[in-house]
Amino acid sequence: MVDLISQYQKIKPAVDAAITGVMETAQFINGPEVKSFQSELETYLGVKHVIPCANGTDALQIALMALGLKPGDEVITPSFTFIATTEVVALLGLKPIFVDVDVDTFCIDPSLIEASITPNTKAIVPVHLYGQASNMEEIMAIAEKHNLHVIEDNAQAIGSDYHLAGGDVKTGSIGHVGCTSFFPSKNLGCYGDGGAIFTNDDQLAAEMRMIVNHGQSKRYYHDRVGVNSRLDSIQAAVLRIKLRELDNYIEARRKVADYYDNFFAQFPGIKTPVRGKESRHVFHQYTLTLEGIDRNDLNAYLAEKEIPSMIYYPVPAHKQEMFASFGSASTELPVTDWLTERVLSLPIHTEMEEEQLVFICESIAEFINVHA
Numbered sequence: 433m434v435d436l437i438s439q440y441q442k443i444k445p446a447v448d449a450a451i452t453g454v455m456e457t458a459q460f461i462n463g464p465e466v467k468s469f470q471s472e473l474e475t476y477l478g479v480k481h482v483i484p485c486a487n488g489t490d491a492l493q494i495a496l497m498a499l500g501l502k503p504g505d506e507v508i509t510p511s512f513t514f515i516a517t518t519e520v521v522a523l524l525g526l527k528p529i530f531v532d533v534d535v536d537t538f539c540i541d542p543s544l545i546e547a548s549i550t551p552n553t554k555a556i557v558p559v560h561l562y563g564q565a566s567n568m569e570e571i572m573a574i575a576e577k578h579n580l581h582v583i584e585d586n587a588q589a590i591g592s593d594y595h596l597a598g599g600d601v602k603t604g605s606i607g608h609v610g611c612t613s614f615f616p617s618k619n620l621g622c623y624g625d626g627g628a629i630f631t632n633d634d635q636l637a638a639e640m641r642m643i644v645n646h647g648q649s650k651r652y653y654h655d656r657v658g659v660n661s662r663l664d665s666i667q668a669a670v671l672r673i674k675l676r677e678l679d680n681y682i683e684a685r686r687k688v689a690d691y692y693d694n695f696f697a698q699f700p701g702i703k704t705p706v707r708g709k710e711s712r713h714v715f716h717q718y719t720l721t722l723e724g725i726d727r728n729d730l731n732a733y734l735a736e737k738e739i740p741s742m743i744y745y746p747v748p749a750h751k752q753e754m755f756a757s758f759g760s761a762s763t764e765l766p767v768t769d770w771l772t773e774r775v776l777s778l779p780i781h782t783e784m785e786e787e788q789l790v791f792i793c794e795s796i797a798e799f800i801n802v803h804a
């Protein structure tokens with residue numbers, strides 16, 4: 433699905449030198465690379481505070497911990513997402529309330545949010561799935577009206593521009609807190625685990641800085657229960673180099689998406705990803721919705737030709753055993769269930785060659801011609 437080896441070859445001299453630099457100073461934890469990366473990411477995103485942490489799941493957990501919620505408080509999220517988004521809600525003793533997604537954007541459908549709000553609702557966690565931003569303008573308006581916190585799960589959309597009335601901003605900087613992951617295959621990925629939290633709110637930033645470091649306010653004084661969640665210096669050094677490439681990486685992904693869009697336009701059974709008007713799709717995934725074409729058969733056919741294709745995600749959160757005790761399996765999410773049966777993600781990354789695209793597209797055409 434990605435080609436991190438070819439990508440590394442292109443930045444190898446810079447990456448190798450940066451990693452050696454960390455080794456030679458032995459400042460492995462909270463070293464100068466971490467501070468430089470933090471401030472470079474603040475500039476790139478246009479946010480006041482970036483708080484690096486150990487991974488994207490921690491980022492979401494720490495953001496929720498900072499809100500001072502009580503057990504049983506409700507958090508609205510989509511079910512059509514990677515499990516981490518919803519898992520941390522349950523881990524903290526909060527209650528995930530699953531809301532259906534929009535069939536075109538794959539993101540939470542803002543028109544369904546208000547019906548799920550109760551006196552216990554405290555936060556909304558929209559997910560910018562596959563690199564397509566959720567409708568943040570509507571979500572923020574609902575949040576304001578009902579006095580809710582908004583935590584953006586930006587793990588798949590870092591670098592996306594969002595057009596607000598006042599001008600363009602980056603996704604992850606619109607809600608009260610934004611979270612991301614630097615898992616290697618993400619659009620901005622390191623060479624291990626990493627994550628970050630962003631906010632423009634000074635108080636939340638101070639709280640989250642304490643939480644990532646054992647709830648510590650000053651050395652060995654622990655004001656609240658926290659965690660140990662750090663981005664290490666080697667990962668920060670790699671990320672500084674890759675952050676400079678991020679916009680080029682996004683462009684490369686968008687070119688692949690354009691190629692696929694053009695090719696698949698001839699097949700009525702293939703719905704290509706819809707690009708929301710209000711944001712710039714960064715194509716973490718290129719996900720087809722198939723109608724009248726058997727998704728699982730196509731997936732198997734491509735596998736035979738050694739073309740990877742993935743189902744993100746085969747089981748939505750509300751149907752996971754993990755949430756059985758929440759009774760969420762009975763929640764009606766018809767769009768989520770419908771999409772779960774029909775989505776298929778194709779390879780998309782920064783190093784794709786035209787030859788590979790031709791092979792993938794022609795193989796899919798072959799499948800359709802044989803099975804149609």
Ligand SMILES: *Cc1c(COP(=O)(O)O)cnc(C)c1O
Pocket residue numbers: 487488489490513514516517559585587588612613614615625626627
């Ligand atoms: C990757 C991902 C996460 C979790 O990130 P990790 O770094 O793997 O913990 C959370 N949410 C979404 C939508 C993701 O894609």
